[in-house]
Amino acid sequence: MLPVEMTVNDRRHRALVDPRKTLADFLREDCALTGTHLGCEHGVCGACTVILDGAAVRSCLLFAVQADGGEVTTVEGLGTPGTLTAVQEAFREEHGLQCGFCTPGFVVSVHAFLAEHPHPTPAEIRDALSGNLCRCTGYQGIIRAVERAASATGDGRATA
Numbered sequence: 001m002l003p004v005e006m007t008v009n010d011r012r013h014r015a016l017v018d019p020r021k022t023l024a025d026f027l028r029e030d031c032a033l034t035g036t037h038l039g040c041e042h043g044v045c046g047a048c049t050v051i052l053d054g055a056a057v058r059s060c061l062l063f064a065v066q067a068d069g070g071e072v073t074t075v076e077g078l079g080t081p082g083t084l085t086a087v088q089e090a091f092r093e094e095h096g097l098q099c100g101f102c103t104p105g106f107v108v109s110v111h112a113f114l115a116e117h118p119h120p121t122p123a124e125i126r127d128a129l130s131g132n133l134c135r136c137t138g139y140q141g142i143i144r145a146v147e148r149a150a151s152a153t154g155d156g157r158a159t160a
Contacts, residue, residue, distance in 0.1 A: 009077030026064035046132030056112035075104035096145035098136035
C-alpha cells in the first residue's frame with residue numbers, strides 16, 4: 001500500500017492505496033464521487049474524464065499514485081445543484097444528453113476544452129468531442145451545447 005494525497009474538488013483527500021488502483025477507482029471508492037463513470041476502461045470512451053492539474057485526462061488510465069500531490073476536478077466539482085456552469089446549462093438547454101452515462105465525461109472535457117479554446121470554430125468543437133463516445137445521441141445536441149457555452153462565455157466564433 002502507498003500513501004496518496006491530492007486535492008479533489010477543493011478538498012484534501014488522503015488514503016493508502018494499492019499501487020495498481022486507478023484514479024477512477026480512487027475517486028469512486030475512496031472519495032465517494034461516483035460522477036466519474038467507467039465505460040470501456042481502455043481510455044477510449046471518455047466517460048471517466050477528469051481534470052488533473054488543469055488538463056483533461058482519462059482517470060481509468062492513470063494510477064491514483066500518479067495523481068499524488070495533484071489537483072483533481074470531477075463533474076461534482078463543477079457548479080452546484082442550484083447554480084449550473086455555462087457548460088452544464090448549455091447541455092440542459094440543448095438536450096445534449098439522454099441516458100446521462102457519458103454526460104459527466106463530456107461536461108468535464110468541454111470545460112477543459114473551452115478553458116484552452118474560448119472561441120472555438122465548429123471544426124475545433126467536433127475535433128475536441130471526438131475523444132468522447134455516446135451511444136444515445138446523434139451528437140448534434142452536444143455540439144450545440146458547446147457552441148452555446150462558448151457564446152455564453154464570450155464572443156466565441158462557435159456559432160459562426
